[in-house]
Amino acid sequence: MPRPGPTKEKTIGLFLLGLILFNPPFLNIFNADKQASIFDIPLLYIYLFVAWIVLIFLVAVTAAKPSASVSLDPPIPQKERHKGDIT
């Protein structure tokens, strides 16, 4: 398969990272101390949103350079062919 490895592996890596970050039991760490808060905002809330935006950021960084995988894949002549006429 002509698809390059890095993107696929990074993709799966980020997915697994997200799976761990967003789910119990890891999530329970931030649920343990009910009183914990930062700027009066509960720690659990802060954690979820921060982890979320960090993951999005990492995905963005990875996605910023998919050029290799784009060029290595065969083109889609059918799609190109149809673009003007059928789609």
Add this chain to the structure above:
Amino acid sequence: MLAPWFVFFVSIGYLCLLFAIAYYGDSKADRGHSIVRNPYIYSLSLAVYCTSWTFYGSVGRAASGGVGFLPIYLGPTLMFTLGWFVIRKIIRISKTYNITSIADFIASRYGKSHLLGGLVTIIALIGIMPYISLQLKAVSNSYDILVRYGGEAIVATSASGSVLTDTALYVALLLAAFTILFGTRHIDATEQHQGMVAAIAFESIIKLMAFIAVGLFVTFTVFDGPGDIFLQASTRPELETLFTMDHLGDGQWWGLMFLAMVAVVCLPRQFQVGVVENMDENHLAKATWLFPLYLFAINLFVLPIAMGGLISFGGININADTFVLAIPISEGNTWLALFAFIGGLSAATGMVIVATIAISTMISNDLVMPLLLRVGQLHLSEKKDLSGLLLGIRRAAIVFIILLGYSYFRLIGDSYALVTIGLVSFAAAAQFAPSIFGGIFWRGGTHSGALIGLVAGFIVWAYTLMLPSFARSGWIEESLITMGPFGIEILKPYALFGLEGLDNITHALFWSMLVNIGCYLFFSINGTPSALERNQATLFVEVFRQRSGRGESDVFWRGHAAVDDLISLAERFVGKSRAQRGFTAYARENNLNLQTIPTADADLVKFTERLLAGAMGGASARILVASVVKGEGVRVDEMMEIVDEATQVIEYSHELEKAHTELKKANEQLKELDRMKDEFLSTITHELRTPLTSIRAFTEIMQADPNIDSDRRQEFLDIVVKEADRLTRLVNQVLDLAKLESQRFDWQIEAFDLPELALDGTRRVEQLLEQSRIALSLNLSPDLPPVLGDKDKILQVIINLVSNAQKVMETTGGTLDVTVSKTEEGALVTITDNGPGIAEEDKHKIFDRFYQARQQESGNPMGVGLGLSISQKIVEHLNGRIWVESELGVGSAFCFTLPFTDTK
């Protein structure tokens, strides 16, 4: 408080604005300037995921469950981290095979099955019904609140009262009208709706802005920043649970996360915007983080608004689903409330429009058309335009879907919160997940696996979620939930087989997925897929390896169809102009003239199938094309079942290898031929130049000196004539050779007596032999049967061989022996000399063109080296054999055979 007519006109105005945007987008697209062809619009259109469930329901969910609403948005984020890997594959498959909907996708994957397509359509239709009712409920509730709410508690009354005074009915009808305008405006029934995508993207901006505006207002105007809200909330003991996730079971959290993860691909509307409407798969690269970013942004203020609402409204009984509207109204900010209402309207209309368009496409392509085709009501033999029929079916389907959603809404009423209703639909959509994801990564998934898995999963879903919702609304006995059907406790829909401790959704998800995936795997592994299924499986799983284009391997269209039939078929279903454009472009791209070729090859047939698939789905397109493909048509099964997949693959690779070596050999041959051609040209030029030079030299002498004595003149003239002779011979031989090689020789095949011919040939050179003091001995077998061949050509061969022998012995003298005898092969002619002989390594070269010419630098000027080459070609053409036996210093024997008339 706003006047109802005012709210009504603002809503209508907003919908008209949307329509204007869609119209603009479509007209731009028609002129080839797409305004939606960029990753930002694509990402925004994906945000159709956020419906009024998100807009109103998230706050409601947060008000009762804290962070419990988040998995619905974290799930898609996770799925999109895998997007470049998973979703891109789905997009690539759909683009390559012109797939128009999720039903089409699943049907195509599992052998272009009508049964599966129809099943998926029905599941989608029933599954999405609660979701549409949710939108209707949200819009009519928000409208009621906006025009009636004055600050005190109200209870939304939408489901009560008569149908005619029900706001939701009018909302439904209005939405149906607009959806028809959006989705089926085109005369030609195509699968992409650029205008709609533009409008959806615009709606996504509006709903995000509206929600953030309310969020900022609540957080910073009503309260003093988020810290203030949470601090106040933390002082209220009744809100304490919202700060933790203790009340959310781990199972529920995981379940919702999984549900949302698959729903973001498997929901018909997400498939529509994410896959079908995708203009370029590279847009997905940006969407993998832009869409999650949108989800992040729209969820940022959910908790503050929920907490703020709970604090502000204290003990008053206000449905938390309405906080987004109720807070601005109670704070007296009517305009913000109106903006929020418009935002909610955006969220609802976006969902309803896309979902109904997607499902109506499925109903027409995968349910109604196949049925019509099957019962033969389309009169395929009559030539009439059927694209109008397609549009008609879709329009009727849109009205039907929305009214179905409305009836569910009337039925269920207020028994559920928004989010719960939506999750029922999510669970239905999740039933597609095993077939889709299994189908694109696992070649072993089969039709029966997918079919049984889907049916089983759907039945469990209906039993554990749909049926109880009817029971709760009092439509059927409530005892079904509490006691189980007929009092059988073990079958209680919310605690099937005694499984308790999970919420309804997770419970249903667990059981339905268990049977769905279980059946899918079991029947896939234990079943034998048909050839077509195997082919489709490979095409889907290995989509990135396909290089589509002309000559693409499709073993399934072996028959031939008339080009006219194909074109008229396409015209009737996709409209005349579009069909014409499609075929013109195809012809241009492949350098074909469709007017001149009467029958279409497999590739053109396949192109037509794809063209039709774009309008009406793969399964139907296949049947239609099969109706005009004549002769062998689809002979898939009989053809393929003979060979098992494995042996087939091996055979395939062998064939490939063989083809490769053959090609390599052919290439080498071509190179060799090319080299020989060059050599031939240079030799022949050389050969022509020698006599020409000498002719020119002697004529010039005679021209320059008119007083040359007559003897010398005679001598010179003799030389000129001789050289001219040689030139003529050479040119004749070259012409002969050229004719022989290009197979344009005029052969006169007849039976004749070979010894007689040999005698004749030898006599013609007798004089020459005598001059060279060569003794001739003839051994001609007297009663030889006649041979088959061209008399003149064979005579030429004999003269050639004899004069060659004469040449090699010209100076030395010797004996020439001509023998004609009988062998098993036929008649054998042997011409033996006792000249110098031929070296072993030269024996096979001697028949090459100009071989002798290369050897004879100082030798005999008469030969040009084409004679043997010509002789060889003649003899071989006449099914004979020619060769030489020779020993250096002893002599050579040239032999050739010719078949008798009675030998085969």
